Amino acid sequence: MTMILSFNEFKKSEYSRNPHFLVIGNPIGHSLSPLMHQAALDFHDINAQYHAVDLAQADITDFIGWLNRDEFLGCNITIPYKNQFIKVVDHIDSYSSEAGVINTIAKSDHKLIGHNTDIHGFTSPLLQYIDQIEGGRVIVFGTGGAAKAVKIGLEDLGVEEIIFVSRTPEKSNLNSDHIWVETVSYDQWQSYADETSMFVNTTPLGMSPNIGRSPISEFDGKLLGKKICYDLIYNPIQTKFLKQADEFGAITINGLDMLIMQGNRSFEIWTGKTFPLDRIKKLLINTLK
Numbered sequence: 001m002t003m004i005l006s007f008n009e010f011k012k013s014e015y016s017r018n019p020h021f022l023v024i025g026n027p028i029g030h031s032l033s034p035l036m037h038q039a040a041l042d043f044h045d046i047n048a049q050y051h052a053v054d055l056a057q058a059d060i061t062d063f064i065g066w067l068n069r070d071e072f073l074g075c076n077i078t079i080p081y082k083n084q085f086i087k088v089v090d091h092i093d094s095y096s097s098e099a100g101v102i103n104t105i106a107k108s109d110h111k112l113i114g115h116n117t118d119i120h121g122f123t124s125p126l127l128q129y130i131d132q133i134e135g136g137r138v139i140v141f142g143t144g145g146a147a148k149a150v151k152i153g154l155e156d157l158g159v160e161e162i163i164f165v166s167r168t169p170e171k172s173n174l175n176s177d178h179i180w181v182e183t184v185s186y187d188q189w190q191s192y193a194d195e196t197s198m199f200v201n202t203t204p205l206g207m208s209p210n211i212g213r214s215p216i217s218e219f220d221g222k223l224l225g226k227k228i229c230y231d232l233i234y235n236p237i238q239t240k241f242l243k244q245a246d247e248f249g250a251i252t253i254n255g256l257d258m259l260i261m262q263g264n265r266s267f268e269i270w271t272g273k274t275f276p277l278d279r280i281k282k283l284l285i286n287t288l289k
């Protein structure tokens with residue numbers, strides 16, 4: 001059984017005295033991580049539990065002390081704390097140092113190691129399309145935290161040009177030493193669409209409960225035709241953006257595989273084992289339905 005508790009409730013509970021992994025965030029009620037990770041722990045018969053902890057800003061110092069406990073085995077970090085814990089760990093992996101963000105803490109020889117598994121999660125479903133993507137141009141809607149991970153992932157896949165689309169392109173701080181990066185407005189991206197191999201939605205437009213929204217207007221839907229269209233949103237599984245893409249014969253990818261593969265990478269770092277992927281995908285699809 002997985003629980004969502006405040007940090008104080010968690011500390012007082014019996015769960016805190018047993019080996020545990022956590023996901024921390026605020027709010028955290030929407031997280032599917034406990035479901036995925038507990039299923040994987042049970043599948044491998046690992047004696048540990050995975051809990052969601054709703055962490056208030058005021059409890060952060062207290063929580064940092066908790067990381068040294070023997071019962072604490074590792075954690076995932078989500079909004080709004082992804083930027084904050086990079087300063088707390090002893091070492092970070094190369095993806096975290098590039099992104100300036102960690103979403104996973106692991107322990108090794110009593111040291112805390114920060115990892116960023118979102119980048120691996122994002123690129124995993126794209127490996128089968130590498131021939132279409134490598135050396136080409138990608139248009140990315142949104143310039144927030146996920147867009148930063150997407151940029152590093154696309155660089156890794158050999159993309160040569162990224163056009164970010166923003167409501168305020170003049171404020172964008174997304175750039176690259178390796179490839180061509182430009183940020184344009186919602187009135188400008190259309191002129192780049194022809195030569196683009198993939199479109200990625202990193203905005204929350206279309207996310208439940210606002211499922212009628214999309215970064216693409218009805219009029220521009222035809223520009224997605226025959227391209228790869230990737231929406232990071234996983235709830236709903238088929239967003240309006242992906243429906244528009246589908247209508248014009250695009251290849252569509254939803255955010256579920258990214259969610260599963262970032263979790264799988266964290267699990268692998270902690271336990272040396274991998275998720276039972278089919279089982280976990282079925283579990284999530286049933287839950288989201």
Ligand code: NAP
Nearest residue numbers: 142143144145146147166167168202203204232255258259
């Ligand atoms: P974020 O930091 O808030 O960034 C979202 C960006 O979208 C903003 O920077 C903004 O860019 C744009 N945006 C926000 N509201 C908008 C609106 N009303 N209209 C148009 N653009 C808007 O959030 P994030 O952490 O990057 O997450 C973004 C999405 O990715 C969420 O839906 C999240 O659930 C999803 N996600 C999925 C996974 C996964 O595993 N599948 C992982 C991470 C994130 P501009 O200000 O430049 O317009």
